[in-house]
Amino acid sequence: MYATTGFPTIARDIITVIARIALGVIFIAHGWQKFNEWTVSGTSQSFAQMGVPLPDIAAPFATFVELIGGALLILGALTPIVGILLAANLIGALVIVHLTPVPFVDQGGWELVAALATGALLLAATGPGRFSVDRFLLKGKKAALRSDVDTPTA
Numbered sequence: 001m002y003a004t005t006g007f008p009t010i011a012r013d014i015i016t017v018i019a020r021i022a023l024g025v026i027f028i029a030h031g032w033q034k035f036n037e038w039t040v041s042g043t044s045q046s047f048a049q050m051g052v053p054l055p056d057i058a059a060p061f062a063t064f065v066e067l068i069g070g071a072l073l074i075l076g077a078l079t080p081i082v083g084i085l086l087a088a089n090l091i092g093a094l095v096i097v098h099l100t101p102v103p104f105v106d107q108g109g110w111e112l113v114a115a116l117a118t119g120a121l122l123l124a125a126t127g128p129g130r131f132s133v134d135r136f137l138l139k140g141k142k143a144a145l146r147s148d149v150d151t152p153t154a
Contacts, residue, residue: 009130016129017076023119024074027086031067034059050097058092065089073123076132083124090117 006012034043040060047055047062066089069082090113098110105112128134 013129013131016123016126017131019119020073020076020079020123020128020132023116023123024070024072026116027066027070027073029070031063031065031070034063035067052092052096062089062093073120076128076134077137079128079132079134080124083120083122086120087117087124090114090120 007015034040038046040063043063044055044059047059052058065085069086072078072082073086094110094113094117098108098113100107100109103109103111103114
């Protein structure tokens with residue numbers, strides 16, 4: 001199901017766990033900031049000032065996708081769905097707020113949201129690796145699927 005080239009499988013799985021944890025922590029931090037420090041209401045007001053459409057919907061969406069999605073990413077749970085939701089959230093932020101000629105985040109640029117969106121998309125596309133809740137939950141289902149197929153599996 002996942003790529004079989006490049007690093008040995010165990011190295012890819014360890015690297016994937018590190019990437020999931022790092023990205024997940026960043027997403028949780030940003031979601032927590034929106035929830036706890038700014039509050040969802042304050043985030044909504046801020047979004048309105050930035051020109052974000054439907055800020056009363058966008059603020060809770062961004063807050064909880066980042067907060068809950070970050071935790072799920074760390075666990076490697078629902079990784080393709082979570083990765084797409086996080087990337088969609090960040091692509092919205094990129095297009096609406098951060099798309100400036102200057103890439104640097106300290107100048108309101110796009111580098112951070114682009115990097116986070118890319119990381120989330122990469123995990124959505126490649127999967128969470130073997131050390132994940134997804135792998136644990138799908139293990140039995142994959143075995144059942146394999147028994148219905150006459151071809152050998154890798």
